[in-house]
Amino acid sequence: MNTVATRVGDLLGAIDTPALILDLDAFERNLQKMADFARDAGIRLRPHAKTHRSATIAVRQIELGAIGQCCQKVGEAEALVRGGVRDILVSNQVLDLQKLRRLAGLAKQARISLCFDAVEQVDAASRAAQEFGVELGALVEIDLGMWRCGVPPGEPAAALARHIAVSPGLRFEGLQAYEGKAQHLKTYDERAQAVQVAAQAVQLSIDAIGLAGLECKVIGGGGTGTFMFEGASKLWTELQCGSYVFMDGEYAAIEGNDGAPYAEFEHSLFVLATVMSTAGKGRVIVDAGLKSYTLEKGLPTIEGQPKARLVAASDEHGTIALLSPDADIPLGTRLKLIPSHCDPTVNLHDHYICVRGGRVEAIWPISARGASH
Amino acid sequence: MNTVATRVGDLLGAIDTPALILDLDAFERNLQKMADFARDAGIRLRPHAKTHRSATIAVRQIELGAIGQCCQKVGEAEALVRGGVRDILVSNQVLDLQKLRRLAGLAKQARISLCFDAVEQVDAASRAAQEFGVELGALVEIDLGMWRCGVPPGEPAAALARHIAVSPGLRFEGLQAYEGKAQHLKTYDERAQAVQVAAQAVQLSIDAIGLAGLECKVIGGGGTGTFMFEGASKLWTELQCGSYVFMDGEYAAIEGNDGAPYAEFEHSLFVLATVMSTAGKGRVIVDAGLKSYTLEKGLPTIEGQPKARLVAASDEHGTIALLSPDADIPLGTRLKLIPSHCDPTVNLHDHYICVRGGRVEAIWPISARGASH
Numbered sequence: 001m002n003t004v005a006t007r008v009g010d011l012l013g014a015i016d017t018p019a020l021i022l023d024l025d026a027f028e029r030n031l032q033k034m035a036d037f038a039r040d041a042g043i044r045l046r047p048h049a050k051t052h053r054s055a056t057i058a059v060r061q062i063e064l065g066a067i068g069q070c071c072q073k074v075g076e077a078e079a080l081v082r083g084g085v086r087d088i089l090v091s092n093q094v095l096d097l098q099k100l101r102r103l104a105g106l107a108k109q110a111r112i113s114l115c116f117d118a119v120e121q122v123d124a125a126s127r128a129a130q131e132f133g134v135e136l137g138a139l140v141e142i143d144l145g146m147w148r149c150g151v152p153p154g155e156p157a158a159a160l161a162r163h164i165a166v167s168p169g170l171r172f173e174g175l176q177a178y179e180g181k182a183q184h185l186k187t188y189d190e191r192a193q194a195v196q197v198a199a200q201a202v203q204l205s206i207d208a209i210g211l212a213g214l215e216c217k218v219i220g221g222g223g224t225g226t227f228m229f230e231g232a233s234k235l236w237t238e239l240q241c242g243s244y245v246f247m248d249g250e251y252a253a254i255e256g257n258d259g260a261p262y263a264e265f266e267h268s269l270f271v272l273a274t275v276m277s278t279a280g281k282g283r284v285i286v287d288a289g290l291k292s293y294t295l296e297k298g299l300p301t302i303e304g305q306p307k308a309r310l311v312a313a314s315d316e317h318g319t320i321a322l323l324s325p326d327a328d329i330p331l332g333t334r335l336k337l338i339p340s341h342c343d344p345t346v347n348l349h350d351h352y353i354c355v356r357g358g359r360v361e362a363i364w365p366i367s368a369r370g371a372s373h
Numbered sequence: 374m375n376t377v378a379t380r381v382g383d384l385l386g387a388i389d390t391p392a393l394i395l396d397l398d399a400f401e402r403n404l405q406k407m408a409d410f411a412r413d414a415g416i417r418l419r420p421h422a423k424t425h426r427s428a429t430i431a432v433r434q435i436e437l438g439a440i441g442q443c444c445q446k447v448g449e450a451e452a453l454v455r456g457g458v459r460d461i462l463v464s465n466q467v468l469d470l471q472k473l474r475r476l477a478g479l480a481k482q483a484r485i486s487l488c489f490d491a492v493e494q495v496d497a498a499s500r501a502a503q504e505f506g507v508e509l510g511a512l513v514e515i516d517l518g519m520w521r522c523g524v525p526p527g528e529p530a531a532a533l534a535r536h537i538a539v540s541p542g543l544r545f546e547g548l549q550a551y552e553g554k555a556q557h558l559k560t561y562d563e564r565a566q567a568v569q570v571a572a573q574a575v576q577l578s579i580d581a582i583g584l585a586g587l588e589c590k591v592i593g594g595g596g597t598g599t600f601m602f603e604g605a606s607k608l609w610t611e612l613q614c615g616s617y618v619f620m621d622g623e624y625a626a627i628e629g630n631d632g633a634p635y636a637e638f639e640h641s642l643f644v645l646a647t648v649m650s651t652a653g654k655g656r657v658i659v660d661a662g663l664k665s666y667t668l669e670k671g672l673p674t675i676e677g678q679p680k681a682r683l684v685a686a687s688d689e690h691g692t693i694a695l696l697s698p699d700a701d702i703p704l705g706t707r708l709k710l711i712p713s714h715c716d717p718t719v720n721l722h723d724h725y726i727c728v729r730g731g732r733v734e735a736i737w738p739i740s741a742r743g744a745s746h
Contacts, residue, residue: 005471005746016471016746050688072689092689095649095705098378098389117652120704148690149650149658180687276468277522279490285522291720291745295669296686313669314553315423315716316445316465316745317521331493332468343688347664348720350743369743370723372664372689373378373389 006353010360013334017274018288020349021336022364024356026268027245033265034227034244035064041231046070046089046220048242051343053368054352055083057245068111070220070240074099075371081110083367089220090114091176091240093141093149095121099373100128103136113137113218115176116160117151122167129169138164139218141176142205144198148180153201158208165214174216175209177202178240183225184250188257195229202235224251224265242343249340250297270336271300271345272353273318275329284308284329286318286337293337294344300337305329310337379726383733386707390647391661393722394709395737397729399641400618406638407600407617408437414604419443419462419593421615424716426741427725428456430618441484443593443613447472448744454483456740462593463487464549464613466514466522468494472746473501476509486510486591488549489533490524495540502542511537512591514549515578517571521553526574531581538587547591548582550575551613556598557623561630568602575608597624597638615716622713623670643709644673644718645726646691648702657681657702659691659710666710667717673710678702683710 005016015021038045047061048070058069058080068087071077077088087110094100094114106112107129116122116138129136140160143150151157157175164172182194198221206216222230222239224247230236243251246269254262273288290313293300299310302320307327312319318337320329329335339345347369354362378389388394411418420434421443431442431453441460444450450461460483467473467487479485480502489495489511502509513533516523524530530548537545555567571594579589595603595612597620603609616624619642627635646661663686666673672683675693680700685692691710693702702708712718720742727735 005475016469018745093649096389096647102378117650118704143653147653147656147685147692148687149652151652274469276466277490279522279524280516280520283520288745290667290669290717291743294663294667296663296667312520314521319520331491344663348743348745370664370721372391372661372721 004351004363006360006363008360008363012355012358015272015353015360017272017334018292019272019353020346020351021270021272022352022354023268023270024354024361026266030245030247030265030268031061031064034241035066037227037231038239039065043231043236044238046238046240047245048091048240049076049080049368051242051346052245053079053346053366053371054364055080055085055367056364058083058085067238073372074102075373076368077103077106077112079368079371081106085110087111088113089137089139091178091220093117093121095124097124097128100125101131104128104132104134107132107134107136111137113139113173115139115141116164117141117149119160119163122160122164122170126167126169135169135171137173138170139173139176139220140164140205142201144177144179144201146180150176154204154208157205158212161209161214162212172214174218174237175202175205175220177219177221177236178223179221179226180223183223184254185225187255191226192229195226195233199233199235225254225262246342248342249301249338267338269342269346270303270338273335273337275331275333275335278329278331282322284320284322286320286335287316288318288337289313289316291315292348293339294341294348296344297340300339303336303338305335377724377736379733379736381733381736385728385731388645388726388733390645390707391665392645392726393719393724394643394645395725395727396641396643397727397734399639403618403620403638403641404434404437407614408439410600410604411612412438416604416609417611419611419613420618421464421613422449422453422741424615424719425618426452426719426739426744427737428453428458428740429737431456431458440611446745447475448746449741450476450479450485452741452744454479458483460484461486462510462512464551464593466490466494468497470497470501473498474504477501477505477507480505480507480509484510486512486546488512488514489537490514490522492533492536495533495537495543499540499542508542508544510546511543512547512549512593513537513578515574517550517552517574519553523549527577527581530578531585534582534587535585545587547589547610548575548578548593550592550594550609551596552594552599553596556596557627558598560628564599565602568599568606572606572608598627598635619715621715622674622711625711640711642715642719643676643711646708646710648704648706648708651702651704655695657693657695659693659708660689661691661710662686662689664688665721666712667714667721669717670713673712676709676711678708
């Protein structure tokens, strides 16, 4: 419905702002680097679509070797299947029967799995699968201390696995074991240790489930901050990294194994903004605010402007303080803002404006934007 | 593009979640109360569409006496004109010529005004207006200490007004004088005093502009926290309140003139969420996270659950801590979350699910969602 005033072929200076721009060179290097890692480590890659919400990007990841996609929501799964993705794990619980019917409908076109932490979810999913005559893959999510979903590791996981195994329409596959709280721990060693602790809980659960005569063929987990540890673990079988395609301020704030800022991946995602007001002293105002980027992880940083800092944002304005008397950012200047948190920032926009060599090369729809239902 | 799984006639318990729900009774009382105030105070009401981003709601406000709408962005103006609104003030600066052409195009169908704080903006708008053979209304925005846009009050405002007055295609109308920082001051007296201070700057500017032989027919400003002061001032001519239609946690946190929590308006806007996991001890998890509400003003509160508090949110999860041993919120429970900040929360959703008496009565598109360009 919204006008797209930007056209393929436009130079950077002609892009209608605010705009979510994707640096294709950096983006493609990020995609290739993770694909290479997974291939070399002998682990399957199932990137998380909650980051990009785009079937276009999902297909690119799969072309480089990813086995499919993760998503969090049924609405995302619908957008991905419409866009050609044929293997999807909903890395989340679904309780509502009507939502489960939508998933069962998708299972006519794609391989669909989902996660469980309660008998009620299992029974509802079994009913929906039987109604549609399909089989849904089923993972037991274990709680690794994120204070979110998941059953306790060990026997509680085995108990739910046994229930899944006798539920028609469901195919027990293994464990969802995502250590979310580990992703943004500051140091490399802290993250390594967190994954080691998680691995014990995973092994305990595999063993308990094995006693029930069931096999965990899939152990899903890993993120952009810890993938190297799960990849080397010989325990996890699928990596679910999402943010690596874009990077963001939150991941840039952690450290790599050399103690320097984390640089496994490059910033490829920016909010392009224009200086629209310079009437006030000591500040300039850009035309992008908290309807163009989110603040729950802090304000964006500004690329290439060491003498300026974004200090406040309202709905449609960003206030940039000039940090030295000789700082001068004229009216009309284009600035690239690096989002602090890529996933919810992407979700504010309808399109990626894809740029290479200073020129718009493509415009990709964010096909699952808003699909949180 | 997103599936709307909810249908008119559904009971509250059948609404697909997460959903942005609008309590029509409370909403209509809010609309009527502000309309009555403006009529009784003899001041024009031009509500701000940045809050609701919906032509449907704009038309409802105009039916009750509002003279038109404010918006912040050209994209919002486009959606409003498409939806039948015929008098729009862009309460913001527009610098880009192509955006100004879009506004000039709209001026063929509607009365369009906008704000200025720089000669460059005036010259570009004049050019666009001449290209289209239309006249655009022009307000000078004065800086009332918000550390955002606007020229200093007094002679700088008069200088820009003189420039507007000699620019073909522009019609000088007056001042944009919004005291944004006053809206959320805690006490009634602090807010009253802030508007008194702002009034001095407004009068100074009116006088300076009058010396240039120009008349300020329009003085725009006021918000949900201060409208009673501008309304009584005999200085402001148009109120630009937005949030009053919904209320939110941020406005509920200020005080009324009796020192009690601000209760001029009722909460009419909620994010409806479902408890999807109860596997962890001491907490339950809902299916709505920071892609369904924003956090820059804090976490939402939960209606009618004194023993539970939302304590964390990730993309698609809200973690609710149970505050007492006897608190029990079963799997599948529907909870109404009160957003802390209504404007950006609305912008995450595609539709209002409009409810009366526990039943869905209408589904309204958020027609300017994402229209920040």
